[in-house]
Amino acid sequence: MTATSPVLPARTPDSRAASLLAESAAAVDGGVMTHREFFRWLDERREEQAQRVERVPFEALRGWDFDPRTGDLRHATGGFFSIRGLRVRSGFGPVREWSQPVILQPEIGMLGIAVREFGGVLHLLMQAKSEPGNVNGVQLSPTVQATKSNYTRLHGGSAVPYLDSFRVPDPRKVVADVLQSEQGSWFLHKRNRNMVVEVGPEVEAGRDFCWLTLGQVNALLHHDNLVNMDARTVLSCLPDWRYASGDSARDHTSALHKDLEIRSWITRRRAEHDGAVELIPLKDAEGWRRSGDALSHARGLFFSIVGVDVSSGRREVPAWTQPLLQPHGTGIAALLVRNIGGVRHALLRARAEPGFLDVVELGPTVQCAPENYAHLPPADQPPYLEEVLRRRSAGVLYDTALSEEGGRFRNAQSRYMIIEVEEDFPTSAAEDFRWVTPWQLDALLKYSHHLNVQARTLVAALRTL
Template identity: 50%
Template sequence: MSTPTVSPLRPRAESGLAARLARSAAAVTEGADLTTEGVFGWMAERVATHDFKVDRIPFAELDGWSFDAATGDLRHRSGRFFSVEGLRARVNDTTGVVPDREWAQPILNQPEIGILGLLVKEFDGVPHILLQAKMEPGNSNLLQLSPTVQATWSNYNRVHKGTAVGYLEYFNGPKRGRVLADVLQSEQGSWFFRKVNRNVIVEVTGEVPPHEDFRWLTLGQIGALLRRDTIVSMDLRSVLSCLPFDRVEAGALHADADVLSWFTGVRSRYDVRSSCMPLADVPGWVRTDSVIQHETGRYFRIVGVGVQASSREVAGWTQPLLEPVEPGVIAFLSCRIEGVPHVLAHARSEGGFADSVEIGPTVQCTPGQHADTADRPAFLDQVLTADPARVRYSAVQSEEGGRFLNADNRYLVIDVDEPFAPPPNYRWVTHGQLNLLVRHGHYLNVQARTLLACLNSMSA
């Protein structure tokens, strides 16, 4: 009987990774390919080079999309990509801390898992990330900085009959490099039904073929661009938050085990029931030739668009998009506790989450939807009336432009003087604790991940 071959033990993590990421974060003004200010000229040149156009069209002009005669659901003839269906949801807090809620709404159902991938490579000892100037039809400014690879299962399997996704082989093929992060993360639980993407970061050492729509930037450059409005896409922000920052902190108001216990406790007391239902049966929502919207005009609408984009795998297509009726506000309240930065996290439920609860920012809402209601979110007024001198971060950021139209939100980090005793579903946590949680799927929602990427860039 032969003796099995035993591989030698390997380090569980690279000891010098944090220092290398810090070098990249310190390189703010210039990278291997471009200066930070030069990014805007390059992006303008890409816009001028390609033919980008988005027009609203009636549903009848959607090529390959149709409403199911029985359910009213809006689907693609291939059965892939995504569908617009109805959602029936009920949230019950078994302890009564949060009032019970029950509602129905349209929802985007995209069961396939996509890849959001970042390729990392050192230049002169400084790690750089390969970013793409990518057009998405829902972006208010069309072109934004996106991950190296951003593709649904349908796209990278070429259901659309278009060209292949560039650099995909580094994430699921024989050229795959050394994995720095690989985690399944959720997306907007209020608009997607259990949507999950694989957030992957891979480092390579060999030559990477160049492409005119891609450039190598440092973490410091990306951090500077995060302070500008609608430059860094949601998908890029999500993957950036998964970088394995090893933040050394003197302490925290709550031990890591206590934070996990608090979050597990919130999850265990929430009974969340959600399921898809026929779109035609969703009460209060009406369909015309060109829009699906709530009878009051609130919340969001579903519209059709025709797209031209010569830089994409397919140069032209049509599709539905979800369009919010107004911008939202997403904010962390922040304070130093014995010198250690903390933020106030909120364990919240959303009807489309695969799990019952995820950790979000202190405030995450559309203020106009709560002007005359009794359920005004906690801390919203504190955010809206904050002294500008206390605002450490403020920028307008777009949500996922491949599915949402003009979905721009104001993201904020606002300092308060002293920590206060928060409601039961809130906890003061450190940046390091957020970095620990984001390494696992379904802990931080996509809005919290955006702000974590910003916090990491600010701290670095």
């Protein structure tokens, strides 16, 4: 197992942090800003941060061009990101070999939430941030959401607010600090540093920022397209405050699969994966066709690469152009949960995605865009997809449309669902699946590359129930 592998110790999180988080999670209204005041503030931010985002042909992208030799789409500075070709060979799944475009961004971004006590109650400093790919412009983001190109000001724009709180924080003030992946089907080896850092009274909320309790943020996770992907992944890395009372001991001993079994299973899936990925010239990606305004799959599946022209008076740079990845169809990310031995368990799948740094990460029970599987026979449909699609309301604990990262993806949405199945639902599962307790998920999230970004969103949602 790699150096980032978890030990899964049978202990609760730091008692002070857990206690503060539990109190903050219980504070669902009031504090610095009431629920009503928040939505009034958000409406004002959306009005002030109005963006114009227009699809444009590739030739209209300023500073971006296709390499005449490889066909790769790059920025003239060599920074930001590039669109390359990827050849994939996999030992899993109905399709064992394919080529595709992939986003290559070989830098580690910074995602950080500052926390501070007001009247003894912990509050999170959240940002209203517009992104060109968001379906509704402004969404709630972390205090800091920046790529290295952003915070080194490669674009020549303004400085990133609050960055100094995260660059070299006092170790005693760090609540969470872990590298986590992004979408392994669209990025190659993309990682962000997910941080939560406690700050003092000298840190105040700027114009586009507000202090909210954890309870308020948890409530907002039930609103469509409000809390963005970057905020959700940082929230998932918080220690699970629900185990401050000592319930974790029962959760630990009553798990269907003991900690060593889970660790061994993850290691085995990684070791047994028979596959390889190779960067290739974008022009050599078989089955993909480039027109004047899109790079798309010949069958109209999966996604396209498109160009956009953006203008905004409230971003580090007021106007720019860039490529975006535009998915075809709405994704589904669903987690089946059930009571086993008096303890809630979630059914996770070991997923091999070509962009993962460590081959396999745990994902939701179902993670797919159903349209991309419509041409395949029933035997090749994702397991449990039919179970998820036939559900209407019975057992559905969470059902919210949430956007994926708006800085690289255009109008990318997934329907995130948590479904409680009956107690006669089988506990036995195929080799790719395991029932895992929330406490075990919490322990895995203390380490890098164990839960993918979709699973992390569902962990954050699970804690709100």
